[in-house]
Amino acid sequence: MTEGYIHSLESLGTVDGPGIRFVVFTQGCPLRCQYCHNPDTWKLKAGTKVSTSTLIKKIIKIKPYLEGAGGGLTISGGEPTMQPEFTLDLLKKAKAENLHTALDTSGFVEIEQFKKFLAYLDLVLIDIKSFNNSIHQELTGVSNQKTLAVIELLEKAKKPYWVRQVIVPQITDQIAEIKKLAKFLSQKKYLEKVELLPYHELGKHKWEKLGLEYKLAAVKPPSPKKMAKLNALFENYRIKIA
Template identity: 45%
Template sequence: MANGIATDIATGTANGAVTGRIHSWDLSTGVDGPGTRFVLFVSGCPLRCLYCANPDTWHMRDGKPATVDEVMAEIEKYRAFITTAGGGVTLTGGEALLQPAFTAAVFRRCKELGLHTALDTSGFLGARATDGLLADTDLVLLDIKSFDATTYRKLTCGELAPTLDFATRLDRLGKRMWIRYVLVPGWTDAPEAIDGLAAFLAGLGSVERVDILPFHKLGAHKYDALGVPFPLRNTPVPDVTLVDRVRGQFRERGLPAH
């Protein structure tokens, strides 16, 4: 569904094994958590961010069915490598919390193998993350799209409050957080909104860093392939001066910004 919250219908059981729908997987270094990581992209997302680089992950129905056993068999091929490289497993999407039972099952198995786990999420569905799921999550990469509620709604077709509630809950649990902030000229560069977000984050003791992610158009070809307009095709990418100014605003609050 375009703008509503789909249920966890893609997650079920097959021969006793939890199943979900996935888009793809990849190996990455330094972007999706510490070290070299096995990154699993799950299918389905309740938001429609104007700058989304992965519109091909929006719908669960477009994903491939996969059991947790199948996912773990793929991870096992790289377990020695990612462990040696100080990495682990990251679930992203799409939105991993749209399939919370599947995400929880993968993380449980990862922890049984001693693998570091990271959850990349907008936090919009944070209420779906059970305490058990979070207990098996070593790090949350929390994407905060904007600190202005009106801008957030226009930018994502969602609401800001659930994300802030989730951040507060994670802090209460002492859960490590890396904050991700996509910098889009004309959308997320307002100094007062950034100051507000910086002040909010500075009050959360478990925030370890803030990553400023400059808006890019690398996913434009995916919109073309899907026959979907790319809303920010004519929006400029941020220049170095703007990126430095925004990083500086977070650093003024004592937050490590990268």
């Protein structure tokens, strides 16, 4: 029996992949993103221990709704690759049920480990916190090199993927850096679309509850005008924007 730690479940999710999806939010994350809205997912064993068999039974119960809406299973986090055996086994069980599968990841994972997931994935949602490595390290505590390597792997494996980036004013909203990301992605064949997500403060209270310093307390969400301007940079490269 394969077990792992989860943070929560969403049975009818609509923002973590195509259609309606059963979303498993795993526990544990190696990143420390300054804007993280779920810092309570960081510690692995702070979650609920559950088996993949139990989860797949829950998923099968609503399988007709998922399939009817063009959806499936998304494993998110936290960072699901922190629990590779658990994540891989759940993906295998989902594919055995002919479910569409997606993995939402920061890409901070060893390439050889990530390769093991590929045969059981239909889609990867990959978060590029910043294309600028220095900014990425300041914002998350880790380099973006593994993330970019995963993108190259997905291209080589001909695996469809979406790229997501949170737009944080004065940090990840720099026109020059966004242009570099757009140019980099414009050369990719298996990128389906890009999602620029406006920074929000919804997780601020969790930081306070956990006794953590929220360094972005003075930062406000980006304006619709700024978001439109950044989206246009990708459209100029004929990249689909969500």
